[in-house]
Amino acid sequence: MHPTPSTARRPFIVGLTGGIGSGKSAVADHFVALGASLVDTDAIAHALTAPNGAAMPAIGDRFGEGVVSGDGSLDRAAMRSLAFSRPEARKQLEAILHPLIRDESARQCLAAPGPYVILAVPLLVESGTYRDRCDRVCVVDCPEALQIERVKARNGLDEAQIRAIMAAQASRATRLAAADDVIDNGGTLAHLRTQVEHLHRQYIDLAARRV
8 A cells, every 4th residue: 555645754855856958867866876766757747648648548638649649658749849839738738747747756755765755856946836845956057058958969959949948947047046955067977976975965864854
């Protein structure tokens, strides 16, 4: 039986966020390597929109078969094109996905075995719901030019597409203003890991003191 809010103590939760291409995944992976538990809302969203995913019937009903791949999963390219051409479509998709993601991420946080939980949420700053669930907010930061360079290399998007995605996210200044902790990912991997290791020790201490 899964723990419920009434039967399980809420773990110490660190909300991890950053703009597209900032390097959140690399940071999250290193926290996990050090022993933290990871609850990744992107991974949850992918599971919900995989073949036979829990969100797919509602998505198919709302947007039609044009956004459903042959295997029954979400056609992400078609959905992305629709969402950017019709802003209301993005809001409609979020209305389907976000409640499911919130519920599943809460369940996973309660079941997490580590000394604390890294809750990775790309739009954490934009969502008051997630901010309220976190004991700390950790922002992964890097210059915007580096974000664009990384996303071009990783996803093959052009600069206009990347800037459109960035424009839909909180600004760099807004994210930094919301941060309890900031990880600078504008340098080397060694520098990144040193910062993560420092914060890992801090989070273990904070989690232990809250018990």
